[in-house]
Amino acid sequence: MNHRIRNQLLMLLDTLIILIAFSASFIIVDVPSVVFSINYWLSASIILFSYHLSSIYFKMNRKAWEYASVGELQNILKTLTVAILLNGSIQFILFSHIQYRVLFVTWVLMVLGIGGTRFLWRLKKESTFQHVKERKRTLIVGAGSAGTMIARQLLYNAQCELKPVLFVDDDPNKQQLDIFALPVPGGTSQIPELVKAFEIERIIIAIPSLERKKMKTIYESCLQANVKTQILPMIEDLVTGKLSVKELRDVSPEDLLGREQVKLQHELIESSIKGKTVLVTGAGGSIGSELCRQIIYFRPEKLVLLGHGENSIYHIYMELKEEAGETKILPVIADVQDLERMREVMQLFQPHQVYHAAAHKHVPLMEESPWEAVKNNTLGSLNTATAALENKVKSFVMISTDKAVNPTSVMGASKRLAEMLITHLNDRSNTSFTIVRFGNVLGSNGSVIPLFKKQIERGGPVTVTHPEMVRYFMTIPEASRLVLQAGSLSKGGETFVLDMGEPVKIVDLARNLISLSGYTQEEIAITYTGIRSGEKLYEELLNSDEIHEEQVYPKIYLGKATKIPLHEIEQFITQYHELDKDTLRDRLLELANRKTFPMEIVSTG
Secondary structure, three states, X not given: OOHHXXXXXXXXXXXXXXXXXXXXXXXXXXXXXXXXXXXXXXXXXXXXXXXXXXHHHOOHHHOOHHHXXXXXXXXXXXXXXXXXXXXXXXXXXXXXXXXXXXHHHHHHHHHHHHHHHHHHHHHHHHHHHOOOOXXXXXXXXXXXXXXXXXXXXXXXXXXXXXXXXXXXXXXXXXXXOEEOOEEOOOOXXXXXXXXXXXXXXXXXXXXXXXXXXXXXXXXXXXXXXXXXXXXXXXXXXXXXXXXXXXXXXXXXXXXXXXXXXXXXXXHHHHHHHOOOEEEEEOOOOHHHHHHHHHHHHOOOOEEEEEEOOHHHHHHHHHHHHHHOOOOEEEEEEOOOOOHXXXXXXXXXXXXXXXXXXXXXXXXXXXXXXXXHHHHHHHHHHHHHHHHHHHOOOOEEEEEEEHHHOOOOOHHHHHHHHHHHHHHHHHHOOOOEEEEXXXXXXXXXXXXXXXXXXXXXXXXXXXXXXXXXXXXXXXXXXXXXXXXXXXXXXXXXOOEEEEOOOOOEEHHXXXXXXXXXXXXXXXXXXXXXXXXXXXXXXXXXXXXOOOOOOOEEEOOEEEOOXXXXXXXXXXXXXXXHHHOOHHHHHHHHHHHHOOOOOEEOOOOOO
């Protein structure tokens, strides 16, 4: 039905309702003799005129009555009240008196008639939804503004596969009530029982602004239910229109970390970045690209995106170009293994600050190609740092890994040697060289989470190396923010270590991901493949010689720098390509694990 026909039908219907209401009001107030007199027809014409004039003013004809709610009811009441008041005023002018009782009864009957027909429209729409294809019974966690918003959307969206059945909410004032005819039988601790009692097939968490620790408790209740769980986007994204309530995302294991977002010292970071030229190596990688996203916020004059892979650099360049504002985004294809090219880049752009995130990081792959690990991670870091030193870069921040602590792998050892070289360079230059060390980041390229998700999508099994293997984890944005904060605290020569929280068992991550995807471990099995070459059961962030107990900033610790004579590393770098794989690996690990007296670093706190 098009807009014009719809409006004409509503106008005819309203006219009929008003005439019936007006006539009935005379009978109800016991003045039936007036009905159909000249005064009656004149008064009826006046009230019809008053109503249609008011309805135009309040845009009654533009309402989508199939979605009518309290707002539309208020609109009806305003329209009819103004119509009656206008009618009474005209009556007084023409007849010198007002039929108060008749007008009041007419108003009541019009509210019932016009309001009733409008809400019948909505009921008809609702009945249509009852006959759509079978939908998944859904529990909504949170009966606040976000929860009621999504419940309403799901109730009146015939294309959606989800059918809201109930809310749960920890607010005792909402429990045992009905909202949108959906019960609120209890709180979040009762989710597992309620899922069974109401035969729930899907859970939606609709309290996106809740603090992380409380959210973690809710996630754990959902895990016990073994039902696919999704979460509403941040309410800010909904309000600004970035995301729709339909765009639910799956709950991921990073949500289960329960880590509160770190509060940055923005002024300190801004003073080191704003209006300056910043260069990021490995800018197309997981950490490098997120660093660039965070750096843009602090408005550098230029941001140089340096990377070896043209596709990844192109993607981050196109993304940041939209958000850059006055910052110039400069993509550069270059290889950190090429010293002369790195010198050219540093000389061309004269960066004030360099974040070195380029690295080979896959432990098993580097075991098979140790020459590439040394060439990229050790020599590449030395090349980048040397070029920075020669061009008087003020600050150089190298991103390292927990695998560099007491390394047992080629990858960890190659990063450990890079750390030693960076520390040596700091002692003989005006450039501030700093190391920031942290563990695994969830969702990064090649991490276990994307692998687990693919295995679950294929129906399993999910492969875990060892039932006791544990790792430290943090999210990519948190790691990147802490890297920037550590860089702003640097005075030169420090090894900053990020607080990774409690270590997590890899097998627990796998179990959680299976449960959050709506499967049981009988449906998706977990198999153990054995520890791979170079891997540890657990990781360390500091060895015993490096530990400073105090934090210099929330979630940032300061380590101690361990040194070996520089000539030993330089000699190794000149000869490594001549060694066979086993000899190279042994020599690399021997150098990286060399124990000498540590040099104390003065705390920046």
